[in-house]
Amino acid sequence: MSGRVGGVKAVTLADVAAAAGVSVSAVSMALADHPRIGARTKEQIHSLAEQLGYVSNSAARSLRSQRSGTIALIVPNTGQHVFGHPYFMQLLVGVSEVLNARGASLLVSTNPDERHGLVAYERVLRSKAGDGAIVASAAVDDVNVLRLVDSGLPVVLVGHYPAIADAVSVAVTDVDGARAVTEHLRVVHGLKDIAHISGPMNHQTSIDRLAGFKAGLGRVAGKALVVAGDFGEESGRQATKELLDRRPGLQAIFAANDEMAYGALLELRSRDLRVPTDIALVGYDDFGVSRLTTPALTTVSVPASDVGRRAATRLLDLIEGIAQHGQETLPVTLTVRESCGCPPST
Amino acid sequence: MSGRVGGVKAVTLADVAAAAGVSVSAVSMALADHPRIGARTKEQIHSLAEQLGYVSNSAARSLRSQRSGTIALIVPNTGQHVFGHPYFMQLLVGVSEVLNARGASLLVSTNPDERHGLVAYERVLRSKAGDGAIVASAAVDDVNVLRLVDSGLPVVLVGHYPAIADAVSVAVTDVDGARAVTEHLRVVHGLKDIAHISGPMNHQTSIDRLAGFKAGLGRVAGKALVVAGDFGEESGRQATKELLDRRPGLQAIFAANDEMAYGALLELRSRDLRVPTDIALVGYDDFGVSRLTTPALTTVSVPASDVGRRAATRLLDLIEGIAQHGQETLPVTLTVRESCGCPPST
DNA sequence: CCCCTTTGCTCAAACGTTTCAGCAAAGGAG
DNA sequence: CTCCTTTGCTGAAACGTTTGAGCAAAGGGG
Numbered sequence A, B: 001m002s003g004r005v006g007g008v009k010a011v012t013l014a015d016v017a018a019a020a021g022v023s024v025s026a027v028s029m030a031l032a033d034h035p036r037i038g039a040r041t042k043e044q045i046h047s048l049a050e051q052l053g054y055v056s057n058s059a060a061r062s063l064r065s066q067r068s069g070t071i072a073l074i075v076p077n078t079g080q081h082v083f084g085h086p087y088f089m090q091l092l093v094g095v096s097e098v099l100n101a102r103g104a105s106l107l108v109s110t111n112p113d114e115r116h117g118l119v120a121y122e123r124v125l126r127s128k129a130g131d132g133a134i135v136a137s138a139a140v141d142d143v144n145v146l147r148l149v150d151s152g153l154p155v156v157l158v159g160h161y162p163a164i165a166d167a168v169s170v171a172v173t174d175v176d177g178a179r180a181v182t183e184h185l186r187v188v189h190g191l192k193d194i195a196h197i198s199g200p201m202n203h204q205t206s207i208d209r210l211a212g213f214k215a216g217l218g219r220v221a222g223k224a225l226v227v228a229g230d231f232g233e234e235s236g237r238q239a240t241k242e243l244l245d246r247r248p249g250l251q252a253i254f255a256a257n258d259e260m261a262y263g264a265l266l267e268l269r270s271r272d273l274r275v276p277t278d279i280a281l282v283g284y285d286d287f288g289v290s291r292l293t294t295p296a297l298t299t300v301s302v303p304a305s306d307v308g309r310r311a312a313t314r315l316l317d318l319i320e321g322i323a324q325h326g327q328e329t330l331p332v333t334l335t336v337r338e339s340c341g342c343p344p345s346t
Numbered sequence C: 001c002c003c004c005t006t007t008g009c010t011c012a013a014a015c016g017t018t019t020c021a022g023c024a025a026a027g028g029a030g
Numbered sequence D: 001c002t003c004c005t006t007t008g009c010t011g012a013a014a015c016g017t018t019t020g021a022g023c024a025a026a027g028g029g030g
Helices: A013-020 A024-031 A039-052 A058-065 A079-084 A086-101 A117-127 A143-150 A174-188 A204-223 A233-246 A258-270 A304-319 B013-020 B024-031 B039-052 B058-065 B079-084 B086-101 B117-127 B143-150 B174-188 B204-223 B233-246 B258-270 B304-319
Strands: A070-075 A105-110 A132-136 A155-158 A168-172 A194-198 A225-228 A252-255 A280-282 A299-301 A327-330 A333-335 B070-075 B105-110 B132-136 B155-158 B168-172 B194-198 B225-228 B252-255 B280-282 B299-301 B327-330 B333-335
Touching: A013 A024, A013 A039, A024 A039, A058 B058, A070 A086, A070 A117, A070 A304, A086 A105, A086 A132, A086 A304, A086 B086, A086 B105, A105 B086, A117 A132, A117 A143, A132 A143, A132 A304, A143 A155, A155 A304, A168 A174, A168 A304, A174 A194, A174 A204, A174 A252, A174 A280, A174 A299, A174 A333, A194 A204, A194 A233, A194 A258, A204 A225, A225 A233, A233 A252, A233 A258, A252 A258, A258 A280, A304 A327, B013 B024, B013 B039, B024 B039, B070 B086, B070 B117, B070 B304, B086 B105, B086 B132, B086 B304, B117 B132, B117 B143, B132 B143, B132 B304, B143 B155, B155 B304, B168 B174, B168 B304, B174 B194, B174 B204, B174 B252, B174 B280, B174 B299, B174 B333, B194 B204, B194 B233, B194 B258, B204 B225, B225 B233, B233 B252, B233 B258, B252 B258, B258 B280, B304 B327
Parallel strands: A070 A105, A070 A132, A132 A155, A155 A168, A168 A327, A194 A225, A194 A252, A252 A280, B070 B105, B070 B132, B132 B155, B155 B168, B168 B327, B194 B225, B194 B252, B252 B280
Antiparallel strands: A105 B105, A299 A333, B299 B333
């Protein structure tokens, strides 16, 4: 055993060729199952390669074939922000499932810090480290997304980007979901005074959910009270403070995601307001633990892993030259639990 | 704009060289800040490269320099299993933070299916796609881990591997944590009849937490009741059913992770057993939402993102030739909330 | 004024693959 | 027996980079 760190002596095509007594090309072609290599030779080379533990060098292969076999998941946010949200876990589940099935690798690229929106894109885009990219959770005003799409590199966007009409993207019916949950509060529970804690307004998701909220209010929309958060739990708590101070008799809060709803729940608890008796609360996303809180949170279920699956599938198809067109939209579903005032289901 | 999919014309060193009127080597050396290149030339080349949008081709660079600038996070489980656990999110947070800071990329490698423990390792190990690997959550009897460590490739193991004494690893004080939480139940709350829902016993984490549990029971250890789960919520629920059926007057349940504790909570609720009045419940991990359940879950906080940070740091150091020795162990902390019987903290 | 060092660059090889053109041998048709 | 096709392989080039050797010019010491 060599004392050098990382001193693994790699087996190359040349080693296999020498052992088999044929040329390097023959080995390469045999392993690629090229028709012009004899069956006997192929068999021999295959078993020899196996025996020697040959694995093709991915750098050399990529260089020569202009194909890395890797796709990048680009998230223009810091690591903390990204992985902190269960949404990305679900997305990753779907993406990695498809990539595994199709023999591709996954490069996860996040931004070092909030300033350099560029970095995450560029690293992958230019260096050819990935054959294509899935871009998740970019701000609507992020010019880099546009540049990336325009560059001709295969890219699938996660989410709805009205500004980039011809992009290939996979989104969910956020407007419908937000309207549905709002209407549930208004129609089923007869609540009129409903406030919304929105996400950051430079994200389309926030815009859509806000639009759905307003639509769901129907003709009482004039009373709409909206405070923006940042999708983080603490911002949900802050927003709730503000809402309660501004509108003491508030009947319901619709938070644009579950994490902010948790923050709201904490604040409501600390003010001894009972959910849903004193005030109803609903969230959005339905990741992980919404059903474990007390009361269990009524929310909108977003099929994030399906989104990941579709995004990965379409990206791989795109890379393989199968044309993909426009926006694909997956439906969300209203998940009624107790925090809206409905009775607990067993 | 070319009509071809992915038809991005890459700018190479040769293009920059031509524009600058120097050789390719000069450009390469200038960009690498080699001392034998004149200051004026360097400056000119740098601005020209910037202007043309040159980004080095990562495949070519890797091939020539035998360095990919990428490290792999290997998780010998399927995508679903991996990302489903908040533990990995936290790990990823730490890992990606360090990698970003040090200019490395992250390749996430999971297993296509449970059968082929090999695949996840091999893909990265041999193809040189990664300069090193962080292995998370492997079973203790996984021979591939041993092979990987023995291969000489830089590897950092997450967790405690007694069988591989000389491996570089980052773990947490699981035995201490489990003992602390058990002792809390026994000493502070005076509970004697405590059961444990363990994780799968082919994981060291489960073994350590079980050992800590037994240690924490002290001389009442004879009464120890243990049922194994699989770290999933549903298995926690099943285990709880079994425990309650076998020991009706049970005073407390210590689940080896929070997810199984959630499952236990669900089962206890459905039997109208009140926590902590009728029975105490504690978990382990403290990810995300343990404080949002009702009652808030007493648990042991595992600094998973710190583990990720340390693992990544040590791996990069290892790759750079800075020797790393043996096991590093990070402390866990007991996080007391309400489910053990302690009063709620405001 | 000559020789030696330093400076600033160029040349060429190498990393491990894939792929295309080509060539020898074998087989088949006439 | 000759010519053409097919079969089965080899040789060489190319992908874009890094790097060590080498070379010309400039500078400095004697």
